[in-house]
Amino acid sequence: MDVRVSDTTLPQKLSVKPGTTPLDCAQDSSACAVIRSILARTTDKWSILIVKSLGRGPHRFSELRRAIDGISQRMLTLTLRNLERDGLVLRTVTPTTPPRVDYELTTLGESLWTLTEAFGQWAMSNRPEIEAARARFDARLDADL
């Protein structure tokens, strides 16, 4: 069922080889669910910011809370628990008074950090272009009305 596009200029920079279809959700649907759960956990709003913050070394709970603007203590706790559960973050409790809890990235977490860092860099460097695209889109919507 070859469907070609009748458009004028299709960049098509990516070479789509017939045999190579890596990571197709349709053909390995068993793994897909797990992958999706991993992606959902590792790429959600707060996880990215937490991993980013921990990328520069261990931090205490209150330090993270202050570093990540707008996060509630509940979301910080929940997200840290999930990251710990996935083996991305190590939690160290020092039972003093007052208690002290430090969080740090595991080796696995550090490998994830390089990816989130790349994501952050991408967002930073492409911010003007994205904002321009948004403005154009919204302007076109207004014009069509």
Add this chain to the structure above:
Amino acid sequence: MDVRVSDTTLPQKLSVKPGTTPLDCAQDSSACAVIRSILARTTDKWSILIVKSLGRGPHRFSELRRAIDGISQRMLTLTLRNLERDGLVLRTVTPTTPPRVDYELTTLGESLWTLTEAFGQWAMSNRPEIEAARARFDARLDADL
């Protein structure tokens, strides 16, 4: 398939000095909100899967709907609109009967695709380790009860 993410932007294992705090959300809080909105849009559950599907070339609406298991037509429409608004996806309407709409990644979208692909690869290759960590964590919870 040219998945080079490390060329210029990906920092490999930055040295973690105590004083240096690059990309801190606290010190550039104006940009932080925009970056967060970009990250929220580009890393949410469906966007990643759509970008991944479009990474192998243009697709129609119904193709995407079949390719992405579990997505509703509403979420597909909404997410595609948002991606289009951010300049990541190009929407081409062919006003035939029945109508035909094709979606493809823009150049900006392709640069994002390399990142999501890297994320997917990371999730795939680290899946066993993550599942093991989850099992360990859950087992420890049961033991503590």
Add this chain to the structure above:
DNA sequence: CGGGATCCGTAAAGATACTG
């Protein structure tokens, strides 16, 4: 076929108060 509009249930996020 590719949506838009509407209604609605649920689950996640926020705010607040309390505790070891």
Add this chain to the structure above:
DNA sequence: CAGTATCTTTACGGATCCCG
């Protein structure tokens, strides 16, 4: 200080109907 528990609120997502 680092959570837990509870309540409220939000918006996410699905189902349905409709139209060009």
